[in-house]
Amino acid sequence: MIATGQSLPKATLSQLTKDGMVNHDVTELFAGKKVVLFAVPGAFTPTCSEAHLPGFVVLADEFKAKGVDLIACVSVNDAFVMKAWGEAQNASELMMLADGDASFAKALGLEMDTAGFGGVRSQRYAMVIDNGVVTLLNVEEGKSFEVSTAEAVMAAL
Structure with a gap:
């Protein structure tokens, strides 16, 4: 796993x-930028839609005030789904990125097999990246939702 x-x-x-x-x-994409990148197991899923993504939408201006150049959400979904999800969530301040084949999640060592739910997906995490280098990595354990929240990342900045 990336560190x-x-x-x-x-x-x-x-x-x-x-x-x-x-x-x-x-x-x-991340060269020369301070980036908050968070990953969700799936677009339009309950925790992701009700809490994870909305937290970053609400705090987008505060992140930018702290020097964050880009807030991006990534999921193992296709780009069409990510665009539709971003529009449904009023996430115009965020970059909605698709990891369609889970190759990014696998390269990070942060993939998980959800079997019948959707196959290989990304674990839920949030990271801060400064010019391509990970400076903060908060990976959730199991089905918890604590360390990758927008509020937890904001508190660490």
């Missing part, structure tokens, strides 16, 4: 924008 002090692995994440599909090289 604080390590650089993000090479990976590609997708985003559906008003101009079409964009495939982002993670190294280039």
Whole structure:
């Protein structure tokens, strides 16, 4: 599993924008930026939709006031689902990124097999990335939702 002090692995994440599909090289996307990246097991799922994503939407301005250049949400879903979920959640301040084949989650060592729920998904986590290097990594244990909340990340900044 990735740890604080390590650089993000090479990976590609997708985003559906008003101009079409964009495939982002993670190294280039996060270069020279302070980023809050959080991962959810699935778009439109209860905890993710009722608490995890909304917390970052509500605190977006406060994160930016603390020097965060980009807040991004990633999930093992396709870019079409991530765009629709972001729109449904009024998450216009966030970048909604798709890890369609779970390759990013696997490269981080943060994948999990949910079997009948959806197969291989990302564990729930939040991290702060400074110029491609992880400076904070909060990974949830099991089905808990405590250390990856927007409030927990804000308190650590």
